[in-house]
Amino acid sequence: MPNTFILTLSCPERPGIVHAVTAFLFGHGCDIVEHRQFDDPIRHALFLRTEFVARGDTDTDATQLSAAFRSEVADEFAMDFQLADDKPQRVLVMVSKMGHCLNDLIFRWRAGSLHADLVAVVSNHEDLRPMAEAGGLPFIHVPVTPESKPQAEQRLLELVDEYGADLVVLARYMQVLSDNLCLKLLGRAINIHHSFLPGFKGAKPYHQAFDRGVKLVGATAHYVTPDLDEGPIIEQEVIRIDHNYDPRALTIVGRDAEAIALARAVRWHSERRVLLNERSTVVFR
Known part of the structure; x- marks a missing residue:
């Protein structure tokens, strides 16, 4: 062969x-x-x-x-x-409490359609341990407080080395990474954002979208940089909606968009189809 x-x-x-x-x-x-x-x-x-x-x-x-x-x-x-x-890249996934992106990645990984190997799940909460372990993945709880954040980020880097991770995926990990950690993971960390960027910032983005009467729900997968949510964009997914969508329906649709955009970004990165072009990307899909 x-x-x-x-x-x-x-x-x-x-x-x-x-x-x-x-x-x-x-x-x-x-x-x-x-x-x-x-x-x-x-x-x-x-x-x-x-x-x-x-x-x-x-x-x-x-x-x-x-x-x-x-x-x-x-x-x-x-x-x-x-x-x-062309071997699949090893992926360490970081999560908090929302499991839709992690669940989707595990399904695609086990189905063989992700072209990446999930190796571990790291979280600042215990909520998604059952999901990770049911998927056959090690789950490592690394709590984060303002006082312990430097130690927690050092632990993350140790886990990246321990599991031989080529890529870190923030699958709705609800902690802002320090500039120092962003630089150490530059080009090998992907985040998913709950809207097109720039978008509705702060708490309850889908409630803000409902209040403004938006007609499109989107999600953006991008590389992590010290500039919060402004890294080079890899993929964006959009779903058209109308006035019938209340905040709960918007949330459901938005989570679908997040899962789809993130999975594509992880697969394309693992297949080495994404090249950085200054602050942008070239993606050979």
């Missing part, structure tokens, strides 16, 4: 980039399975995702290919790149 790898890269736009990439892969006995690229005419940058298989007689690993690609191609074109195998 040939090994499958994924190459993602971004670099300044110039002629010859795609030719150099494909020539490298051909020269190393690789066959392209999927290729997507985007030329950003505003930022004059190229973004690329190529999935390929190595069919050489000898075993090839991502480390060897990455080193060769850097010396033969990447340095010449000033590329920011990653070359890795």
